[in-house]
Amino acid sequence: MRRNLWIRITCPILILILLLIIFWNWDWFIPVVEARASAETGRPVSIQHLHVTLGRTIIIRADGITIANPKGFPAEDPPLAQIPELRVEVAALHYLRHQQLELPVIALEQPVISLRQTGAETNYTLKLAASPSSSTPPKLGVLLIHGGQASVKLPSYKADFNLAIETRPAPADSKLFTGGEIVVTVKGTYANAPITGDFTGGALLSLRDAATPYPVALHLQNGTTMVKLAGTLNDPAHFAGAHLKLSFSGQNMANLYALTGVPIPDTPPFSLTGTAVYQDKAFRLQDFTGHVGSSDLEGTIAEAPGEPRRQITARLTSKRVDLTDLAGFLGGTPGNKNTPGQNAATKAKLAKAADSSKLLPSTPINLPKLNEVDVDLRYKGEHIINKGVPLDDLVAHLVVKDGRVTVDPLNFAVGTGTIASAIDLTPDKNVLHAKANIDFRRLQLSRIVGSTTGFAGNGTVGGSAWISGTGNSMAAILGHGDGHASLFLQHGGDISALLVDLVGLQGGPAILSALGVPNKTPIECLISDVSLKDGQMNTNAFLVATKESNILGKGTANLDTETLNLHMWTEATHFSIGNLSTPINIGGTLKHPSIMPAPGPLAARVGSAVGLGVLFPPLAIIPTIRLGLGDKNACEDTLAKLHK
Structure with missing residues (x-):
């Protein structure tokens, strides 16, 4: 009687357990897992199938995982992540003994990540849920990625490239990577330039090991720029430090931006x-x-x-x-x-600048x-x-x-002299306000002109300049700027050699002949004083003083159009008919000046010279001369003689 009762009670239970085992479906737990994953990531997460294999090591496999984009992204955009298969192994005995979750293996099969941008929003910025401070983090083992891919399209970075991601055992002879490695290759465009490269890092889960430096190696080419690095990161999960051997090369350092x-x-x-x-x-x-x-x-x-x-x-x-x-x-x-390492594009850019x-x-x-x-x-x-x-x-x-x-x-x-300058550029909307001051202090003429053909004059050069302007380029600032410049030279040596070596006039002797100055005449003093107003440079005074005569000049230079309109002529210290000379006109542009005698008969030339007037520099310029040349100088003596 009792036996029959026991059979009637236990048989239905055994049948129910058997039916439960036969028909059990772990997919019943998918809604719970999806809700938990969505809460953790802040994004809708969906799973197609869920499988669990029980044992000392529990194996959980989730198929068809999708992490969706946030609201506002186009429906045709691929989701943030698609993972055909995620496999997680759980050490059950370790949890029972230590009350700590241990995951010996986490494996992802052919995951696909798609990073996208819509306006200022990106789909990869996750709002992760905060973990309780008292919770013990899981003990992680190996993270495996097989056939991983990532697609990156970010308009703000002008980026459109693909990544291939794979984990693999470390090579037997590797000294940097000893516990497995992750390899990432890249191909596409970045900053509107082609990008290719490969990255190798240590085992992914060692990223959590703050005590062990994480090894990395990178070889990247973006356009003409190449970057190589190898070394280690300290506590990479928090990027606490790094020590890397780094080399980079390319056609232009501006591309490193x-x-x-x-x-x-x-x-x-x-x-x-x-x-x-x-x-x-x-x-x-x-x-x-x-x-x-x-x-x-x-x-x-x-x-x-x-x-x-x-x-x-x-x-x-x-x-x-x-x-x-x-x-x-x-x-x-x-x-x-002649600069080494130039490619065809760089050479073409230089040639274009030279032809301008x-x-x-x-x-x-x-x-x-x-x-x-x-x-x-x-x-x-x-x-x-x-x-x-x-x-x-x-x-x-x-x-x-x-x-x-x-x-x-x-x-x-x-030489023993100095060109001392200071520059200030202050932005204002789309332009810069520029100010510059320059002092030329006791420059050795032999050092200036001796760098070309070995000129041996013993003169001294001095002076000062300032400029103020507004624009978005050097040409614009100077083309509409204001300023002033004074330049002085004493004991300049042979004037014909000076014209060739300092000014670059290969026709110097012929010009001197037109000006009525003998070729070997020594220079006692040179004074040049100019002012700049709204890009228009005007000659206040120009004098080349010799014992025989004084070469004078006046005219303008337009820094906006870069055109020249200058005149030079000679005034003899002792007038005679043999001293009559031809005025010189200097025209053309700053880059290509043209120098030629002024046209017209001799009488017209003389009349022109007289009409221009004898523009001797004023005595008020003497303090500036002393600043550039010193207290005792030939230019001060020359001015004193001219103004007697």
Whole structure:
């Protein structure tokens, strides 16, 4: 009786358990899992199938996972993520013994990630739910990715590229990657330029190990720019630090802006190698060496966070510097036809600049980029290598603060003398207000002209200049600027040699003959004083004094159109019929001046000279002369004689 009762009770239970085992479907739990995943990611998450295999190690497999885009993204856009299969292994015994979740293996099969942008919104910015502070994080083992792909289309970065992602065992001979590695390859376009490259990192789950440096290696090419790095990251989950060997090269350092966000003027081809260190939230490229164009370059560059913009500090030195490599800082085309490493496009750009009828750089200065970083840069060029340039070295201190640019000092050594200058550029909407002051202090004439053909004069050059203007390029600033310049020379040596060596007039002897000045006449003093008003340069005084005669000049130069209209003539110190001379007209442009005798008969020439008047420099200019040449100088004596 009792036995029959037990059978009647247990048989239905056993049948129910058997039926439950036979017909059990883990998909019944999908709504619960989807709701939990959606809450964690802040995005709708859907799962097609769910499978669980019970045992000492529980295997959970989810098929057909989709993480949707946020609201507002086009319906035709692919979802943020599609994962055909996700497999997670759970160590059940470890959980029972230690009350900590252990996941020995997490495997993703052929995941596809699609990063998109609509306006200012991106689909990959997740609002992750905060984990309770008291919860124990799971113990993770190996993360495997097989056949992973990612598609990136971000209009604000002008980016459209694809990634292939794969994990694999580390090579047996690898010293950097010992516990497995992840390999990512990239191909497409970035910043409107082709991009290709490959990245290798250590095992993904070792990213959580703060005590062990995470190894990385990268080889990337974006347009003509190549970047290579290898080294380690400290506590990469929180990016606590880095120590990397870094090298980069390309046709123009300005192209690094797309990769670094740091604005750099145009440069010739470059190649630099150094050590990149990240520590205390600051990045530093230290002890780097290399070349930019024909100039070597070494030093340290540091970047630190700041408000409202990043702070860049640089200490740079060149043992040998080619000034044409620095033309980009003035809006010009850097380098020259002999600069090494140029590709066809760079050579074509230089050729176009050389063929231009304009001399002043007209490339607009990128004003928005001036507001992106604050910069403190000190640079020293120990030896200037340009043939025909009389400058010995260069010292500059450039500061960019709140978009305002100051270069103070910008000094050049010329023998025992100095060209000392200071520049201030203040942005105002779409233009810059520019101010510059330049002093020429006791420059040795032999150093200036001896750089060309070995001129041996012992004269001294001095003077000063200032300019103020507004525009978005050097040409615009000078073309509508105001200013003043005075230049003096004492004991200039042979005047014919000076015309050839200093002024570059190969027809110097013929011009002197037209002016009625013997070729070998020594110069006692040269004075030039000009003013600039709204881009129009006017000659206040021009005098080349010799014992035999005085060469005078007047005229204009339009810096907006870059045209010249100058006249020179001679006044003899002792008049005789043999001293009658031909006035000289200087026309053409700043880049291509033309020099020829003024037309008309002799009487007309003489009348013209008298009509122009004898424009001797005023005595009021003497204090400026003393500043440039010293207290005792030939120009002061010459002026005193002329004004007797």
